[in-house]
Amino acid sequence: MFSKSCKYGIKATLYIAQKSQHDERVSLKEIAAAINSPIAFTAKILQILSKAMIINSTKGPNGGFEIDKTRLSKTSIHQIVQAIDGNHLFEDCVLGLNSCNANEPCPMHNEFVNIQKQLMESLATSNLLDVAMDLNLGLTVLKR
Amino acid sequence: MFSKSCKYGIKATLYIAQKSQHDERVSLKEIAAAINSPIAFTAKILQILSKAMIINSTKGPNGGFEIDKTRLSKTSIHQIVQAIDGNHLFEDCVLGLNSCNANEPCPMHNEFVNIQKQLMESLATSNLLDVAMDLNLGLTVLKR
DNA sequence: TTTATATCGGACAAAATTCTCTTAATATAA
DNA sequence: TTATATTAAGAGAATTTTGTCCGATATAAA
Numbered sequence A, B: 001m002f003s004k005s006c007k008y009g010i011k012a013t014l015y016i017a018q019k020s021q022h023d024e025r026v027s028l029k030e031i032a033a034a035i036n037s038p039i040a041f042t043a044k045i046l047q048i049l050s051k052a053m054i055i056n057s058t059k060g061p062n063g064g065f066e067i068d069k070t071r072l073s074k075t076s077i078h079q080i081v082q083a084i085d086g087n088h089l090f091e092d093c094v095l096g097l098n099s100c101n102a103n104e105p106c107p108m109h110n111e112f113v114n115i116q117k118q119l120m121e122s123l124a125t126s127n128l129l130d131v132a133m134d135l136n137l138g139l140t141v142l143k144r
Numbered sequence C: 001t002t003t004a005t006a007t008c009g010g011a012c013a014a015a016a017t018t019c020t021c022t023t024a025a026t027a028t029a030a
Numbered sequence D: 001t002t003a004t005a006t007t008a009a010g011a012g013a014a015t016t017t018t019g020t021c022c023g024a025t026a027t028a029a030a
Helices: A004-020 A028-035 A039-051 A069-074 A077-085 A109-125 A128-136 B004-020 B028-035 B039-051 B069-074 B077-085 B109-125 B128-136
Strands: A056-058 A064-066 B056-058 B064-066
Touching: A004 A028, A004 A039, A004 A064, A004 A069, A004 A077, A004 A128, A028 A039, A028 A064, A039 A056, A039 A077, A069 A128, A077 A109, A109 B109, B004 B028, B004 B039, B004 B064, B004 B069, B004 B077, B004 B128, B028 B039, B028 B064, B039 B056, B039 B077, B069 B128, B077 B109
Parallel strands: none
Antiparallel strands: A056 A064, B056 B064
């Protein structure tokens, strides 16, 4: 469903969100340890998220990554997926046809427009604050 | 969502289903042309489907691929996906955790168990006969 | 029985994705 | 101002996925 990059990206963002709730800035190393991901590869993904303005990065001692507290409730998982994997999952033909729409649909089009729409809405209505809450309460985990 | 192999596999199977409806056996070359896929690679995927008993293959002159007419209505797209991509899409943690369940869920678990279940059911309730009908009527297409 | 025509199977090649290493840039603090 | 800690960026290596080639095998027909 999501690329590995995207999974790392989501987990990293959620971890940063959790810490940002308490005004804690976190380092690359800490993030990678928290989500069990390769450090240097995670760095690349954080760069993408940083350029997409989903997270903020600061260089130098005591640097690291954080998210403006005020934006936690305004950022969705959908934005993360979009930044890393693009809109393919939601918009492209599930069978890979170049053009596939109601006029000239692939055999799975009608079934899947709904699934794609629902998937998209599910991700778009989520927000980092809610998810960070659950993490704080220990209701959910980021690695295993 | 699906691997490229799986997309080819679904399209190939649907094409074979359509032709099998009229008792026509189709060659690898014809299939690849009909779904716009690389010939040799398509052959590999057809081998998988053949071993999974989803399609029948016959060697030699006038050989090719077909599906028992009586099985068209009993075969689902889900079976094809399962044979090629496995059950990962339906069963694995969407964030890639090794174990993720109601007891120790990832932050997206609760949202996604439903999506995965629905996706699975949607694919499991489909059948090749219905899909082949639509193809015959020109209501849907396999390449573009 | 020979020949032509298919798929099968294994080895290999190319491309995309995932991951690493090294150096640069930048900010903090002594 | 210098040393140190941190992310940024680029090159490239490893792995996985996708795709090709060719000989083996099976089958039908001449």
